[in-house]
Structure formats: structure tokens, C-alpha cells
Amino acid sequence: MRGSTREYGMTSQIDTDVRESIDADVLVGIFATAMKAKLYDDRYRATMRAGKISGMYYSARGQEIIPAAISAVLAPDDFVVTMYRGVHDQIAKGVSLRTLTAELFGRATGSCKGKGGPMHITDVSCGLIVTTGVVGSGIPIAVGVGLSAQMRRSGQVAVVNFGDGAANIGAFHEALNLASIWNLPVIFVCQNNRYAEYTAYSEGTSVDQIAKRGASYSMRSMHVDGNDARAMYRAARIAIDAARAGEGPSLIEAVTYRFHGHLMGDAMEYMPKDELKAAIDADPVLRLRAEIIAAGDRTEAEIADLERQILEDIDDAFNYAIAAPLPDIAELTTDVYGTETR
Numbered sequence: 001m002r003g004s005t006r007e008y009g010m011t012s013q014i015d016t017d018v019r020e021s022i023d024a025d026v027l028v029g030i031f032a033t034a035m036k037a038k039l040y041d042d043r044y045r046a047t048m049r050a051g052k053i054s055g056m057y058y059s060a061r062g063q064e065i066i067p068a069a070i071s072a073v074l075a076p077d078d079f080v081v082t083m084y085r086g087v088h089d090q091i092a093k094g095v096s097l098r099t100l101t102a103e104l105f106g107r108a109t110g111s112c113k114g115k116g117g118p119m120h121i122t123d124v125s126c127g128l129i130v131t132t133g134v135v136g137s138g139i140p141i142a143v144g145v146g147l148s149a150q151m152r153r154s155g156q157v158a159v160v161n162f163g164d165g166a167a168n169i170g171a172f173h174e175a176l177n178l179a180s181i182w183n184l185p186v187i188f189v190c191q192n193n194r195y196a197e198y199t200a201y202s203e204g205t206s207v208d209q210i211a212k213r214g215a216s217y218s219m220r221s222m223h224v225d226g227n228d229a230r231a232m233y234r235a236a237r238i239a240i241d242a243a244r245a246g247e248g249p250s251l252i253e254a255v256t257y258r259f260h261g262h263l264m265g266d267a268m269e270y271m272p273k274d275e276l277k278a279a280i281d282a283d284p285v286l287r288l289r290a291e292i293i294a295a296g297d298r299t300e301a302e303i304a305d306l307e308r309q310i311l312e313d314i315d316d317a318f319n320y321a322i323a324a325p326l327p328d329i330a331e332l333t334t335d336v337y338g339t340e341t342r
């Protein structure tokens with residue numbers, strides 16, 4: 001489109017107070033994914049506390065419903081880009097627990113042969129394109145992934161997860177602008193957990209809703225309760241269906257909360273105790289669990305069985321990763337440069 005002929009018609013703020021009525025099996029699927037991410041995170045922190053592994057860990061506890069609902073809409077060959085606080089996104093996209101845990105532990109059998117580690121979990125085989133440690137840096141990468149899908153006419157879409165702090169980084173604005181101009185199949189998911197490192201949302205962000213920023217880029221935008229499976233599923237469905245239909249990108253601001261501070265060891269003094277307690281009391285995964293049982297969609301015993309199976313899989317993955325070898329020194333210089341594929 002050239003000169004002044006562009007029509008800026010795509011801007012729309014979609015009302016996400018409306019919740020989707022979801023088929024019971026889909027809802028249980030969202031719960032199973034979210035519970036898997038929760039139990040995995042619980043185990044990871046316990047293993048660190050026991051001194052069995054070291055390193056930096058950015059817990060995503062509290063934010064699990066967001067990727068669980070998104071993955072209920074995504075196809076296996078769609079793409080996801082995420083960030084250091086990303087275990088929930090990685091599990092939801094289908095990275096195997098063994099491969100994931102081995103990579104987190106820096107083992108040779110990890111998804112990047114132990115050379116990526118927690119900050120760079122990548123598993124192209126299931127569409128997890130990359131995990132980044134630089135705030136906001138995954139956002140333009142997802143634009144490139146979306147451009148590739150568009151050029152190949154593959155019908156695939158790219159989802160990128162980032163935090164509220166990342167929405168104040170220049171790359172966020174450049175990426176949204178380009179995705180809008182080129183009508184790319186990208187879904188920008190801001191997981192607004194109300195804090196950027198140790199800075200409260202209102203101290204660092206000029207708008208009350210990040211979703212409002214979508215209007216600057218003529219982009220379909222939604223402000224949604226990311227802890228509500230039905231609302232989150234509806235937002236994901238609108239955005240993903242639109243991207244797949246050639247109707248361009250969307251911005252979803254999913255409001256949530258993180259339960260364990262910025263990283264393991266954070267004293268969390270900047271987070272009001274009553275605010276934290278209220279968030280934990282309303283644990284979205286446990287809330288969904290109770291809802292499913294109350295509605296009669298599954299019995300308590302059926303859910304307990306599901307959780308037992310998840311815990312067995314987690315045990316298996318941790319045992320596998322602990323026993324796995326570290327990368328050989330000869331690996332130091334392999335995979336440093338790409339090879340020509342064309």
C-alpha cells in the first residue's frame with residue numbers, strides 16, 4: 001500500500017468481560033496443562049531449596065492459565081516465543097518434561113544439548129522457537145516468525161509472551177508497528193503480572209491498560225483477566241482465528257499476578273502483603289479445579305488421578321535430568337554457526 005491510501009480500519013478494543021462457554025473437555029484440558037505447569041514449578045523450587053540444583057529461576061506460579069488457554073486454541077505446528085519466566089509457556093507448547101528439565105539443568109540431553117540453559121529454552125520440534133533473557137527481545141523475533149509464515153502461506157501463527165515491563169521497551173513498539181503494517185499473523189501476549197523486576201506497574205507505565213497501546217498501531221486489542229480460563233480462551237480464540245484468517249495481529253493484555261517475586265530469593269518487600277495474600281488465596285489453577293468439580297465435569301477422584309499421573313511424569317523428568325551427562329567439551333564449538341538451508 002502506497003502514499004496516503006492506507007485505511008486504518010482495524011483498530012478495535014474487544015470487550016473481554018464476556019466469557020466463552022467452553023466445552024467441558026476443553027476446560028479440563030486447560031486445567032490439566034495449567035496444573036502440570038504449577039506442579040512442575042512447585043517441584044523446581046523445592047529442588048532448588050533442597051540445594052540439588054543452582055542457578056537463577058523466575059517462577060511463573062500464578063500465571064499458568066494464560067498459556068494453558070492459548071495452547072487449547074493453537075495447533076501443534078504454530079509457533080511460540082517466550083522469556084526467562086517461561087516454564088508455563090514451554091510446558092503448554094508441549095516441550096517434553098524430560099527435554100525441558102535436562103536443558104534447565106544444562107545436560108547434554110536437553111533441547112539445546114545443555115548449551116542454552118534456563119534463559120534460552122528452544123525446541124523447534126514442537127514450535128517453541130526461542131526463549132530470551134533480554135527484556136522485550138522476543139517480540140520482534142515473533143514478527144519475523146509471523147512474516148515467514150505469511151510468505152510461506154502456511155497458515156501458521158506466532159504467539160509471543162512478554163511482561164508488562166517489556167511493553168515499555170522500544171522493541172515492543174517497533175514490532176507492533178511492523179506487524180500491523182504487514183498484517184502479520186502474530187499474537188502479542190502481555191502477561192501483566194503487575195511488576196517489572198522490583199517496580200510496580202503504575203511506577204513504570206504511562207497507561208492504565210497496556211491494551212490501549214494497540215490503538216496506536218491500529219491493532220485489535222483485548223484487556224483480559226488472564227486468571228479466568230473462559231475469558232482467556234475467548235481472547236485467544238478471537239486473536240488466533242483472526243491471524244489464521246489473514247486478518248492480522250492482535251494484542252492481548254492478560255492481567256495476572258506472580259506469587260514468588262522476580263526470581264528465587266527475592267525478599268518481595270516491595271509487594272504489599274495483603275495484595276500477595278489475596279492473589280494466592282485466589283490461586284487461578286486451584287479455582288479452576290474447584291469449578292470443574294463443582295460443575296460435575298470431573299470428580300475429585302478423577303482430578304486426583306490426573307494429578308498423580310502428572311507428578312509421576314515430573315519425577316521421571318527430574319530423575320532423568322539429574323542422571324544425564326553434562327555436554328562434552330568437544331561440543332563447545334558446535335552449533336555456533338548455522339548452515340545454509342536453501
Ligand SMILES: Cc1ncc(C[n+]2csc(CCOP(=O)(O)OP(=O)(O)O)c2C)c(N)n1
Nearest residue numbers: 085133134135163164165166193195196197
Ligand atoms: C533490556 C533489559 N533491561 C533490563 C533487564 C533486567 N531485567 C530482567 S527482568 C526485568 C523486569 C521485566 O519485567 P516484565 O517485563 O514485567 O516481566 P516479568 O519479569 O514481570 O515477567 C528487568 C528489568 C533485562 N534483562 N533486559
Ligand SMILES: [Mg+2]
Nearest residue numbers: 163164195196
Ligand atoms: Mg511483569
